[in-house]
Amino acid sequence: PNGYITAGHAILSEYREYERGVTAAVNASVQPVLDRYLTRLRLELLGKGFDRDILVMQGNGGTASSQFIALSAVNTVMSGPASGVMAAAYTGRASGHPNLITYDMGGTSTDVGLIENAVPTVSGELELEYAMPIHVPMVDVHTIGAGGGSIAAVDAAGMLRVGPESAGARPGPICYGRGGTEPTITDANLVLGRLNPDRLLGVDHPVTLDHVRGLIEQKVGKRLGLDAEAAAGAILRIANDRMAGAIRLVSLSRGHDPRDFALFAFGGAGPLHATALARELGIPTVLVPARPGITNALGCVVADLRHDYVRTVNKPLSAIDDATIAGVYAEQAAEGRKTIVKESVPVRELRRVLSADMQFQGQSHILSVGVENESIGVEGLHKAFAAAYWRRFGIELAEIPPVLVNLHTAVIGVRPEISLGVLAATERAPTLKAAQAGERRVWFSDGWHQTPIYIRDKLPLDAAFDGPAILEQLDCTTVVEPGDRVTLDKLGNLLISVRV
Template sequence: KALLENGVESLVIHFLHSYKNDIHEKQAERIARELWPNPFVTRGSALMSEYREYERGTTASINAAVQPVLDHYISSLRDSLQNEGYSRDLLVMQGNGGTVSSRIVSEDAVKTVMSGPASGVMAAAFTAGKSGFSNVLTYDMGGTSCDVGLIVGGIPQVSSELEIEYAMPVHVPMVDVHTIGAGGGSIAWVNDAGLLQVGPESAGAQPGPICYGRGGSKPTMTDANLVLGRLNPEKLLAVDHPVSLETVRENLMKEVGIPLGLKDAEETASAILRIANTNMAGALRLMSLARGHDPRDFVLFAFGGAGPLHASALAREMGIPKVLVPMRPGITNAVGCVASDVRHDYVRSINLPLQQVDMETIRNTFEDQVREGTELIQREGIDIEELIVVHDVDMQFQGQTHILSFTVEDSGVSRELLHSAFEKAYWNRFAVELPEIRPVLVNLHTAVIGRRKAVPLTSLMPLQTELKNSSECRKGTRSVWFEQGWQETPVYHREPLKPGSVIQGPALLE
């Protein structure tokens, strides 16, 4: 009552050992709901039944903070759509790469965290899969940041350990995305040690890069690409007038070139892009090599408003043989929302040495999670074609702090199967065997996925009356700066290009 009198909107109930026994936490929830005037009551173990109380508490707190905001927004959106004659349900993207009905999304609002980057990875899995590629490194570069993801065997990798601002952990399943401050608006600057840095500060949309002509004076990656001829100064997106290259060049030299002793704007712009590409390549290495994957076995899927500009340089740096660029890279994330299935994830902590685990309890837990997910999808009332269940296990060797996740085929697992699967996964990741240390079963995960009707790629293509050969799509040439200097470079109109067209580089596709 005191909380309500002070204007508190949402409530968290979080007991220390509720992951093991939630009777008292459930009782407290029942009492609270009798007094609380709205549905915004979060019970920690219902959201995340894991043994780490700090992570469980912060996750529950974030859920409570997001809940009323998301509920009010979604309710308003649904009402507006209904007033316009839209009578079907609205699906909302989640961070785990699946969708959920708008009628229940605010119950577990924290699961929408990182849903934007997740939708991009799902779009990459969908599009690359249709193109015949199952191992994909995704790279989404927008105006302020670069998000890198990993798809193995056609399946986006999912993690339950994310830290947001102030190192606050959020432990719900999310598509594993690593983000760095490198986008088209990232500012290039010289630090006190005289070293060139790019990002994480961004010029944003206001004032934006220098070339926008809105008062920005700090050089950005967009300005660097423009100076080198990789962007068309006559038709720059977000600018409704021709760009003054001279102003951009002067500011590049003033802020970066002269302090570093560089001879001209081209050398300065090239240095900015080299630093930015090095930073982004580091993120790609973290998502591939650091996880035991050779990037040469993958294709690079480049999207986002600025992604394709740097894709070739990054592929060259990483030794990636192929680059995929979708037709509309700036709105690829929206494709992910359209193509994603309904998904609900569940977790239960065990945290016992494998030899002490009751395998019947493991099987019962998996079955309970499947039943709960199936009932929730039925409650949503969404049309699905197939129900898919994925079981994952978190394990570690005794004394370790990090966990390793791997998939098991079905709920009927045995102790021997878990032991051998963990040793195999550990070897694949670290190339180390530790037979003398006892394995520990930490968590059980189940994803219940409702497969929606597949979206044909043709429905996402622009209406095109006539496809053309590459020679017919050539628009002219533009002088572009490469490492060897300026080179007159052919420019092609991408949209009408026939499938299978081959263009000899260097070239620009716009």
């Protein structure tokens, strides 16, 4: 016996018993581990003189006090990818780019999401392995197994595959010198001159470029009739194609044209591939933040407090009155305000985001409808649902009665703003030439180019230049394709105009 008890109705106050049961089971599994960790962390910080509470990132893109997270641990699922999207929204809003497709490529996976009008898309369902659904609000992020450590191999049919298998941190890519023997995306970038072998982090026992090149040719090239460089180029093309597919999934398949967005590239490997992906998808601008490798951590710093509430109604609209809708929203708002007051975290203001899950009678799927205020009433909900259904499916079903399934309220405590300019506060070179560290041969889609190498942190904020170029910094490398145009904004973000 212990004090960890999960009540399904307290975690998820909506119908569908299976989904509620799975969500409760996941919470019960994670809760003891997370609670012990947070308790230990609080005590250690207290011993060092830090007597404040800890804010924990949630999958919905907001933070919450550790005292509440310990009770609803399931809300931390996908919190890592969500924090990156929140940092992108914050950066995009500050830099004048409210519409973004986020592209976070790390060592083992790539996460993509969509931000419209500086607001990330939030979904109410995530499916885990073995088709287990979790029903909690979370930032809508699509993940594929394509990262710097993704392994490239030729299968039994003679087809080149890249990922989802990964070399991981141990042994890692061949070039890390930890005993890895399988070619990875990182190794391909190194062979093609996109990465500087002298600036790789975490290398235990340096290996020669010839060693990496030899293994790529042996494991991939010979089976495809290619030399090492051509095989490395093929690895990048396959990887880019998979990542472009993920971006199409969060944009085109949901009715959004990628050309109306900028591509926000971050993570340790994202800026290596961003301009090639943007060209493939017709995206005109790539935005690379000042510190791509720590963007997810930045998201934890800038995220607001957030608590989500849901109530199942599951009745035809004709059987509901305006007072019922307003009453549920009022109760949820009051509960959210009370919770944020208990957290004792300074906030600038409280905001509410209202929505309703609706469907036509007889349907199994639901559609989330944005609600402007709690006084929308039955007629207003009917009109909003019809408009949302038309936007999503291009059809009207006026003869079928609509059903109100759930009412949602997100109560957000807006925290004080921080200046992103501090991330770009480095000693800048007086001229572009002074920021150049040299040049080397680099492979691009149209062949090899003698390419200037710049130290990104030294670039003048008024710098403007054309690709090809390689921009190196401690936490990542940015590749600028031939013909692309690079400028910097006042926050130190790279703005790359892509030749599409």
